[in-house]
Amino acid sequence: MSRTDETVRPALQAAWDRPEVDVTLRVNGGRHRLRLDARVTLLDALRDHLGLTGAKKGCDQGACGACTVLLDGKRVVSCLVLAAQCEGREVTTVEALSQGDEPHPVQAAFARHDAFQCGYCTPGQIMSAVALIAEGRAGSDEDVKEFMSGNLCRCGAYPNIRAAVRDAAGG
Incomplete structure (x- = not known):
C-alpha cells in the first residue's frame, strides 16, 4: 500500500462510518441550517448544536419523557427522533412557550x-x-x-x- 493509500483510506472510511447530512430545522419559529452526522437525534441537535437545553437527556431510550418536545404540534420524545427526520417540520421546545416575561x-x-x-x-x-x-x-x-x-x-x-x-x- 502506498503512503497516499495509508492516509486516504482512513479518511474515506471515516466519511463512510459517519455520513453527514444537511438539515434545515424549523425550531421555535426560526430556521437553522446544520450539517450533522445522519445519526444525530433531535435531542442532541437541540442541545449540542442549537444550545436549547430545556429538553433533558434522561434515559436516552424514550422511556422517561424528559426530552419531550412538540413536532408539528404532537409530542415526541426527541431522543428517539433523528434530526434528519425533522426536515420541513416544526419543532417547539419549552424555550418558546413564554411570551417575554409572561409564562405560558x-x-x-x-x-x-x-x-x-x-x-x-x-x-x-x-x-x-x-x-x-x-x-x-x-x-x-x-x-x-x-x-x-x-x-x-x-x-x-x-x-x-x-x-x-x-x-x-x-x-
Missing part, C-alpha cells in the same frame, strides 16, 4: 401548584401537558394520569403535576 398558562399552573421538586423532568412534563390540553385529553385526573404516563417524575410530584394540568386546562 401551563408554566404558571406548574408554579402555582408546586408541580416540581428537582425540576429535571419539568420541561418534558410541561411540553407533554401543553399537547395533552390541546388534544382535549385533560378531562379528569385519570385522563391526565393516563395520557401523561410517558413522563416520569423521579421525585414523585404526580399529584401536583395532575393538579397543574387540570388547572391549566380549566378543569
